[in-house]
Amino acid sequence: MSESYNTQKPLLEIKNLKKYFDKSRGLFSKEKRFLTAIDDVSFNIYKGETFGLVGESGCGKSTTGRTIVKLYEPTAGSIIFDGVDLATVKEKDMLPYRRKIQMIFQDPYASLNGRMTVTDIIAEGIDTHKIFDDMPDPNKAKQERIYELLESVGLKKEHANRYPHEFSGGQRQRIGIARALAVDPELIICDEPISALDVSIQAQVVNMLEDFQKERGLTYLFIAHDLSMVKHISDRIGVMYLGKLMEVATSDELYEYPLHPYTKALLSSIPVPDPNNPNKGSRIVLEGDVPSPINPKPGCRFASRCEYSKSVVYRNEGSKSFVDRLEGRIARVTLLHPETNELIVKSNQVITREIAEYIDSLGKDEFVVGRDRCFSETPELIEVKKEHFAACHYINDLDGTGK
Numbered sequence: 001m002s003e004s005y006n007t008q009k010p011l012l013e014i015k016n017l018k019k020y021f022d023k024s025r026g027l028f029s030k031e032k033r034f035l036t037a038i039d040d041v042s043f044n045i046y047k048g049e050t051f052g053l054v055g056e057s058g059c060g061k062s063t064t065g066r067t068i069v070k071l072y073e074p075t076a077g078s079i080i081f082d083g084v085d086l087a088t089v090k091e092k093d094m095l096p097y098r099r100k101i102q103m104i105f106q107d108p109y110a111s112l113n114g115r116m117t118v119t120d121i122i123a124e125g126i127d128t129h130k131i132f133d134d135m136p137d138p139n140k141a142k143q144e145r146i147y148e149l150l151e152s153v154g155l156k157k158e159h160a161n162r163y164p165h166e167f168s169g170g171q172r173q174r175i176g177i178a179r180a181l182a183v184d185p186e187l188i189i190c191d192e193p194i195s196a197l198d199v200s201i202q203a204q205v206v207n208m209l210e211d212f213q214k215e216r217g218l219t220y221l222f223i224a225h226d227l228s229m230v231k232h233i234s235d236r237i238g239v240m241y242l243g244k245l246m247e248v249a250t251s252d253e254l255y256e257y258p259l260h261p262y263t264k265a266l267l268s269s270i271p272v273p274d275p276n277n278p279n280k281g282s283r284i285v286l287e288g289d290v291p292s293p294i295n296p297k298p299g300c301r302f303a304s305r306c307e308y309s310k311s312v313v314y315r316n317e318g319s320k321s322f323v324d325r326l327e328g329r330i331a332r333v334t335l336l337h338p339e340t341n342e343l344i345v346k347s348n349q350v351i352t353r354e355i356a357e358y359i360d361s362l363g364k365d366e367f368v369v370g371r372d373r374c375f376s377e378t379p380e381l382i383e384v385k386k387e388h389f390a391a392c393h394y395i396n397d398l399d400g401t402g403k
């Protein structure tokens, strides 16, 4: 896809999509606890492109895929497919879209019904969508189609009457791909289709998906937790962290010029065989806890681990006292009492008046706190460069000196 993305009409437009799971403890519990699996996520996928979605385990990638196909009902937002907002389409009217949008599931062991033969598994969609019902001999047409599909995914006719447990993980994933292709979809959500496979098989499956894309003009949402897996296949990539999209750019741009501190950390953790690769060397080790996705606090989701979310309060600056300037800020270091080792304040904890006075009494000249906006305002995804989006308040000032 060489054309500028801005000039095309998207096949899929995700707008402010949210999926919250209710984790309230009891039916009558006063405190509502929502797990914000996806929180205000927006992106487009253009016809014929592969959009890669990456991020660590639990950041909401599968939930995004499952909400798009409405295996999960969205909490809010739009899922506009070919001009129709699927979020507003009732379950009984979803059938035609279920044909156009298929999903390849993350776990090839759990996603195939062990009691069905390969033929039954692939035929299910063909039957549901009555694909050959107008043919003179629908059963024959269906069987031929199944053989053809098996061959195209590198399996054999003889496999048609076998059961999933008779296959390896790679072969099962091929069956999953044949099942998705059987109904001639337009968009396939590939949820980590290669993560469970041996490295030697991963490339074969990726190549196969690419061939199908060329032959059939397919569009993919390709989910992976590792950036190295999506680079090759993706035209553009979205980086997710704790339910939020942090960066979106073309694959090459994201690799060459990552902007977001989280993307930089993800990229630096990939072993780099190529000595000319710009991300070689400086490995960023992510420190700090991943915050809970339940009732998240305002601010940037990455703040507790971001090296740029730090700023320093000095004893001798401005007119207000050191204590006044520390109170209410977020500590970005853990402070233990120098003699007793007693915990005074933990990193990412609010500095109370009492703690501020304690820090003051230790005679420290400076203390590392969080940049206020990182901990109080959630950054929006904004276009920083042409077709390169990032969600960070300080994206143009990431030298660590701001306050």
Ligand SMILES: Nc1ncnc2c1ncn2[C@@H]1O[C@H](COP(=O)(O)OP(=O)(O)OP(=O)(O)O)[C@@H](O)[C@H]1O
Pocket (backbone or CB within 6 Å): 021, 035, 037, 055, 056, 057, 058, 059, 060, 061, 062, 063, 064, 106, 225, 293
């Ligand atoms: N059906 C569900 N009910 C409640 N919580 C859920 C459900 N599905 C997912 N979650 C939660 O939503 C968050 C996102 O999960 P999701 O499976 O989308 O992550 P993921 O990015 O696909 O992770 P992985 O790389 O491990 O597959 C997690 O905190 C998870 O526990």
Ligand code: SF4
Pocket (backbone or CB within 6 Å): 261, 262, 300, 301, 302, 303, 304, 306, 307, 308, 309, 371, 373, 374, 379, 391, 392, 393, 394, 395
């Ligand atoms: S908003 Fe703050 S915490 Fe978030 S990425 Fe930017 S600098 Fe880091």
Ligand SMILES: [Mg+2]
Pocket (backbone or CB within 6 Å): 061, 062, 063, 106, 191, 192
């Ligand atoms: Mg997943």
